[in-house]
Amino acid sequence: MPANALTFSTDRDALDLDMVYAFLSQETAWAQGMPRDTFERAVAGSLCFGAYLDGKQxxxxxxxxxxxxxxxxxxxxxxxxxxxxxxxxxxxxxxFASPALRGLRRIVLVTTDAHRVYVPHGFTSLANPERYMELHRPDVYKTTA
Incomplete structure (x- = not known):
């Protein structure tokens, strides 16, 4: 493998779940304090992608x-x-080249500050934001004493 070779995988066994969980639960605003069991259920119910540089995620x-x-x-x-x-x-x-995702009618995401990353891949602001609704529970990961 050449130096600095970037590879991708959907193999859950290849994921560094400890690193991913630590980063998400400690370094991101959206998953701050997420319990480990919640993270594991999320991974189990999703299509996950890892990117690896020289074998390290x-x-x-x-x-x-x-x-x-x-x-x-x-x-x-x-x-x-x-x-x-x-x-x-x-x-x-x-x-987006993944066979499981080709031909989908709609792909959505939420971002606060990375619009520039997604625009080149075809993402735009919602055409009809008035049609979208959400049930948002921002404190769901906080435990009660």
Whole structure:
């Protein structure tokens, strides 16, 4: 394998779940404090993608999908030391080329500050935001004493 070879996999056994969980639950606003069992159920019920540089996982993305019409892209990250090198774009390209996701009518995501990463892959603002609704429970991971 050439130096700095970026590879991708959907093999759950290849994922560094400890690293992914630590990053998501400690470093992101959206999954801060997520219990480990919740994370494991999320991974089990999703199509997960890992990106590996020289065999070490440096990026992750999770897709919730029926693999026929709809998908929700979430938990996308590249480790800070590897950002700015095109790895997020490469991961997204790999994800959208996946046979399980080709031909879907709609793929959605939520981002606060990474629009520039997704626009080149065809994402736009919602055409009809008034049609979308959500049930948002931001404190669901907080435990009660």
């Amino acid at each position: 440096i990026a992750f993305a999770r897709v919730i999908t029926d693999q026929a019409t709809f998908a929700y892209l979430c938990d996308v990250f590249v480790l800070p030391a590897q950002r700015g090198k095109g790895y997020a774009s490469a991961l997204l390209g790999h994800i």
